[in-house]
Amino acid sequence: MENARDVPCPFCGLGCDDLALRADGPAFAVEQGACPRSATGFGRAAPSAQAYIAGNPVELPQAVDQAVTLLRAARLPMVTGLATDVAGSRSALRLAQRAQAAMDHLHGSSGFQGVLAMQSSGGMSTTLSELRNRAQMVLLLGSNGSDVAPRLAERFLDGRGGAFLDGRPRDVILIGPHAPAETDNAGIRWQHIACDTETVPYAIAALRCLLEERALDERAANELPLTELAELAERMRAIDYGAVVWGPSGLGADGDLLVEALQTLVQSLNAEKRWGGLALAGNESATTFEEVCLWSTGYAGRLRYRGDQVLYEPRLIDAKRMLASGESDCMVWIGGLEGDHLPGRPGVPAIVLTSNPEALDWQPDVLIPIGVPGIDHAGTSVRSDHVVSLPLRKLRDSDLPAAADVLDRIIAGLPVPETTSC
Ligand code: SF4
Incomplete structure (x- = not known):
C-alpha cells in the first residue's frame, strides 16, 4: 500500500x-479532507476473503453454487442493499432479471420521496456546483448538513468558495428540529427556525403564503414560529438565487408530500427569481443505483421483473416490508459501500455480499466478502446531484472480488427466463 493524493471518496x-491518504498498516489514515465517514471508510482494514455457507468456510465456487441453488428455488427474491458502484449496479440488474427478482435500495423508503414528488408535481433542481457558486441563501430541512x-x-x-458571491457569507437557514452543527464564520451565517418534524410541512405552507401575501389561518399564528417565518420571507424576496436543500431521511413519514411542498415553493419562487431544489441523497451509493436503474430500465428503482418485462411498483416494492411478510422468499444483499448499514437477519434464505462481514452478527445462508469500490478495486460512483460521475481508484492489493465479479458468476448459473412480451 502506498500513500495517495487527490483521492476520490x-x-x-x-x-x-x-483526499490525501497515508498508508497505515492494512488501512489508510486520511491526512487531508478527513471527515468521520471518510476516516472510518478508509480506515477499515480489508476483511478475510473467506466465503461461508451457513457459517462453514467454503471456496468461492461452492458459495456461488449455493447462491444459485437458493435463487433457483425462490419464487420472488429481493435484491437489496445495492450499496455498490456502477458495475455492481449493472450486474445487480442483470441478476434481478435472470432471477425474476424485485429490487429496492437500502435507502429506498427515504430515497423514493423525491422520485414520487417529481412524478406528482415535477421539480426544479440545482447542482452542488450551482449551490456553491451562486446560492446567496440556502434553506436546509431534514438535516443539519453535516449529519x-x-x-x-x-x-x-x-x-x-462561491464564484459569484464576491466573498460574502452565505445565509443558511435550518427549518425543523435539526440545529446547526457549526457556528457562524466569515463564510456562513446560520439561523435555526426550530419546530418539530410534524410541524415542518405547515411551516413551509405558511412561508409560501407569506411570500405570496396570502391570508394565513388564524391557528398558524399560535402554532408556528410565524415572526421568524415572516422575517425570512422578507429576506427571501431580496434573494436573486437561492436553494432549498433537504436530507431525505429526516423529513418524516410523509416525506414525499413535504418534498412536493418544497418543490412547489421553489417553482413559485422561480416566477421572479432563480431558486433550485437539491436532495442530499446518494449515501451508500443510492444515487449510483438510481442512475444505473434509470438508464437501464427507465425507472429509478423499486421494480421487479416478470419475464423480460420490468414492473415499476414504487409504493408496493419495499424490501423491509416484503422480506418481513414473506412476500419475498429469498434475500440477496449487495454491499461494498454499505459501511455499518448491514442487513438484519431476514426470515428467509439470505445471500450476503458484503465488505464488512465481521460486523454481521448473524450467519447468512451464503456469505461472500467483497471489496470496497475506490479502495480494493476501481469503479465509478454518481454524486448526489446526479450530474457528476466519480472515477474511483484501486488503492491497495486485494484478493477480494468486486460485487460485479461475484454477481456475474451467480448469473451464469441461472436459467434465462421465458420471454413474456409478444
Ligand atoms: S465524500 Fe462525504 S464521506 Fe467522503 S470526504 Fe467528502 S464529505 Fe466525507
Missing part, C-alpha cells in the same frame, strides 16, 4: 476528490 453523496454529508458546509455552503 465514495463514502457519501458529496463525492469529494481532494448526512460531513463536508457540506466546508465545500459547498461557505460563501467564500
